[in-house]
Amino acid sequence: MSSIPKELKYASTHEWVRNEGDGVFTVGISEHAQDLLGDMVFVELPEVGDNVAAGDDVAVAESVKAASDIYAPIGGEIIAINEDLEDAPETVNSDPYGDGWLFKMKADDPSEVESLLDAEGYQAVIDED
């Protein structure tokens, strides 16, 4: 049983979103997603300053097993990336909701987050897989 923190929002493509206030959101992948992918070996992140739309493929999580696209859960500007993942991609495995975060976004429209899944909704997505 993988953990799905209640305070986060989720995309059906397994990204999580944390509201940091002031229209800033942190994005990562769920514990379930890192478990499916297995040991992470590279994480390719977007550039700070990139403007992306919800659903754009903006990053790649590459594990020993497979390469998986990561999609922007909402539209906005990339304002920070987790550079520590360059040397320690395995942090995505060990702490997917904490130090294993991928990037931060300034949302074009913060209300877009409301349309994402809550923990219960995301659990239902996992159960269907």
Next chain:
Amino acid sequence: MANRTPLFDAHVKAGAKMVDFHGWDMPLNYGSQIEEHNAVRKDSGVFDVSHMTIVDVAGAQAKDFLRKMLANDVAKLSVPGKAQYNSMLNEKGGVIDDLIVYYFSDESYRLVVNSATRERDVAWIEKVASEFQVTITEQTELAMVALQGPKAAEKLRLVLGDEAFAPVEGMRPFMSVQVGDLFIATTGYTGEAGYEIVLPASEVEKLWDDLLNVGVQPCGLGARDTLRLEAGMNLYGQDMDESITPLEANMGWSVAFEPEDRNFIGREALEKQKAEGHDKLVGLVMREKGVLRHGQKVVVDGGEGVITSGTFSPTLGFSIAMARVPNSVGETAEVEMRKKFVTVSVVKPSFVRNGKGLV
């Protein structure tokens, strides 16, 4: 329901993530496949390989039978216990399976073949055997584990005790010996020193527990795949199959064309292919970010090929692969990755041996 090895409960107890592997419930990893991989390169790890098929061949014509069925020549084996990498081919020279043959006497051999191809293998062995005076016995009551790594000997000594370990001590690679109920061979699929141990199914869980208790890391199929690929060892069904000959799969060294009068199955097709030329299996190395993957297209001098196996190499820290390409291949190749082409180096398909990088 999928087949279970006698160690199924032990895997679950050790926290394994179980997956279906050709009809068998097998452990993929026990947490981190990279940690398991590194344990085998630096210390020791143990794999459950009980799903593999063990076939004993006995009888007055055992030697003649195997000299007909197998591409390598068992007549090269004269020391009891000696092991040999081998393959059985169809008439077109395609690989039905690769295997290890253990020699006991001219009238007694043991074959260890892949599980994925078990039914087809056994049917083929029995078909070829029908023309010889031999008895074929599939050993379904035996289990098998692979203990691999630089500290494998030390760990096995701890578990067996000095007396039982004595016959194994200092054994050269590709040998085997029977110690009580244990058949212990210095073979493996990792590029490290170590043992493959065949024993009665009823005793395997105790051996497994004893090994874990002396600090041996349990390892799953994930680590098994990255280790064998670093070692440049083929995976049946991926790097070769019935439509691929040993010459196209870097297995030419295991085909014995001498003596010329040994008419093994597939010989004619191989000789023709040798004369006409053929593709070959090479190694690829990519030092940039990214991972080479099975199925990716490879463009080389004189044509195109395909990656048969690719992975991130935990030992080397970059990606490696095996690819089947035209013989005209030069020192580099272009691989199509995520819609762009990346230049990679072409090397011999052997990347790591005894913990050390070769590329």
